[in-house]
Amino acid sequence: MTTRSRHCLAAAGRVLVLLSCAALAGPARAAADPARDVEARQVLFWSVAGGGNQLTHGPAASWLHLQNASPTRAWPIELTGTDGFNQSAVIRLILPPATQVRVPCVLPLATWHGNVEVRAGGRVLPCTFHWPAGQPGHAPGAPPALLLSRGLPLDPFLSGLNPPAGGSGAGPSGAASGRGGAFVSVSRAEVEADAWPDDWLFFAAFDAVALASADVPRLPGPALEALVRYAECGGQVIIFGDATPPKGWEARTPERDEFGARYPVGFGSWAIRPMLTATADAAWANDLQNRLRESRDRHPTLSTQLSPAFALQQARIPLKAAALTIALFAVLAGPLNLAFVIRRQRRLWLLWTTPLLGVLFSLAVIGVFVLGEGVRSRGVLQAVTLLNEGTRRATTLAIEGLYCPLPPRGGVTYDGDWQVTPLGTADERLSRELDLSAGQCFRRGWVRSRLPAGFALRGSRHAAERLPLRREGDALVAVNGLGAPIERLAVADSAGQLWAARDLAPGAEARLERLPEGSGVVVTPAWLWEQRRWPEPMKTTLWQPERGQYLAVLKESAFIRPRLPRAHYKQAALVIGTPAEAVEAPAAAAGGRPAANGGGR
Structure with a gap:
């Protein structure tokens, strides 16, 4: 066989190998088609029957049913959408092979009415998904x-x-x-x-x-x-x-x-x-x-302004110092600078002295704001919690206000089982991003530099905290097991008698003081929900719980923690608790007249 024949046979062999590889790769690529492997469809929990079709508060919720027909391949799933308020939301997950799941899709805002796409492996799936329409506020x-x-x-x-x-x-x-x-x-x-x-x-x-x-x-x-x-x-x-x-x-x-x-x-x-x-x-x-x-x-609605107002109270904006710095620049860069170059007979120096003064005073203005505000974020967290020791459940309503000289890296993240309502008027010109893959992460645009931001929170969780109460003769003794310092404590026993104490550290024990009739004002959870600055009236008026309950004003929140751990927070929390065992009245007071409520709310 000649050399030319050998080269021809080798080339033919290479062509056959390439054709065989292409034939084997064709079915593999077809098997890896996400449109064929993954089925996606929306499952509605409810539909409007009459009387209007827009939500006015709370999250918009639906299910996404996913089924992966591939026996070996897992697919990355991404649900993305944008709406008319320049907001974007995303949910990412991995769909294991040969499985079907129903993914809850809970959007914190009921203002969504935009387009939603479901992607598998980067390709758009033929799935029609709509969140219920809503309106801001x-x-x-x-x-x-x-x-x-x-x-x-x-x-x-x-x-x-x-x-x-x-x-x-x-x-x-x-x-x-x-x-x-x-x-x-x-x-x-x-x-x-x-x-x-x-x-x-x-x-x-x-x-x-x-x-x-x-x-x-x-x-x-x-x-x-x-x-x-x-x-x-x-x-x-x-x-x-x-x-x-x-x-x-x-x-x-x-x-x-x-x-x-x-x-x-x-x-x-x-x-x-x-x-x-x-x-x-x-x-x-x-x-x-x-x-x-x-x-x-x-x-609360998007137009609620309470939380930003709380955050602004914590911000020390050095407006006077900045105004004085700018006024000083106007004097130095203007008449004094001109007089200096005329005296030196160097008028061309204006070409570099004026820009130099501008740079120096720009740095001075930045320094004034940095020294006045600092780089540490500030926040306010106010919460009211109903603690049922019998069921071990704690239900909390809270308002968190933030003021950040620099936007927090990674945004602000809340647990997925909390209802989160951003407060303040939404600006449609500002883009905002929300990631619902793990909890509720308000990433880009929700907390901006030197602009107040706030969130209204609502949730319920399992709670092991409690306030043990026991009788020692005619006295009532309390142990602080709430996990935070108690500033003021009021307890109403089964006869309506009011007992009080102050300044209990975590784990501390104290004998409560018996108060005369008419010392407190009875408050109810329904009334507290209508208020938005819960702990503050306790400074001037003693709030009294209903019979068989206790009311504690905490120096910091024990049932919801601040979202920015490195920020400086001003906290105030109110807890209304129902003990696991009834708070019995002393024998001397059990048959007497109960203390007056002093008015109820």
Whole structure:
């Protein structure tokens, strides 16, 4: 065989090898196609049945169903979206091979109405995903929102809560109808009770959640716990039919009227009403409308200015020093500089003396702000917590205000089971980024340099903290087990007698002082929610808890921590606790007259 023949055979062999590799790589590439491996679709929890289609507070929640058909390959999934307010949100996760999952997608703001894309391996999947539409804050006359289970009839709510214009039905006294004449936005669950979510944030956008009594036993344990957490955080749960209050709250005295019983559960309520008839009367609809509207008006909105105002109080902006520096520059760079070069007969020196003075005084202005403000961020954290030692649950409402000379690196991150509402007016010209992959990370644009920012927080968690109380004769002894210094403590025993103490360090024990009648003003959780500067009135007025409870003013928050650990915070926290065991009155006072409340709230 000649040399030329050998070269031809070698070239033919190389071509066959390349063709074989291409043939083998073709199926591999086809098997790695995310559009064929991954199926994505949105699963709605609820849909609007009537009375308006916009949320006015709380998060927008839905599910994303994902299924990976590949037996060996895991796919990175990314859900991204932008809206009309120049905001972007992203959720990232890894979808393991041969699995299907239902991913909860909870957007903290109910202002989302933009485009959402689902990507797998960087490629857009054919999936239509929409978050429920919302609006920033309460528009004038915006209707409250009600969610119904599928076990309740829809017609009585639509006709009773949203009577037709000019019909016999009437709205609540003094209530303005929403858009299109609607008084209440009525939504209905798209899934049966046995498939309800185990995340209370799915209910947080509604002012009340109504179920039929037959639906309650069908709720999975985590879903029932989510409903209880929703009520503890200020929501209203309404059960139509025969039912009982949730465990741990059945001992509370209910409020009874012609429409049933309402048990206080944390900041909210658990109402039990008779089963509906085919038609709803006007009195029933009027009462429910008023309850829903009161619940709606308690929620903070994007236009709330309280938290930024708190943060501004902590900022020492050196405006006077900066103004004096600028005035000094105007004098030196102007007439004095001109007189100097004329005296030296070097007028051309103006070409370098003026820029030099400008640079020096620019550095001086920066130095004034750095020395006056510093580079350390400042914040305010005010919180009120309801602690139920029997159920070991702590429900907290808080406001956190921030003022940062430099934006925090990595943004501000909150846990995923907290409802977070940014405060202050949103500027559509400023871009903002939100990452929901692990918790709720407000990354870029939410906290800007030398601009106040704030967040309203609402959540409930398991709590091991407690305040042990015991009797020693006629005295009452308390041990601080709340994990933070107590500035003031007030305890009301079962007879209404008020006891007080001051300055208890963590773990410290103190004998409480017995106060005379009429020393305190009784406050309730519902009233506290309507206030936004909770601990401050305690400086001038002694707040008194209800019978069998205690009220503690803490020097720092023990149930929610500041989000910026290196920042300088001014904290104030209020705790209303229910002991695991009743605080019995001393024998001498048990049969006497209870102390006067001094007025209630």
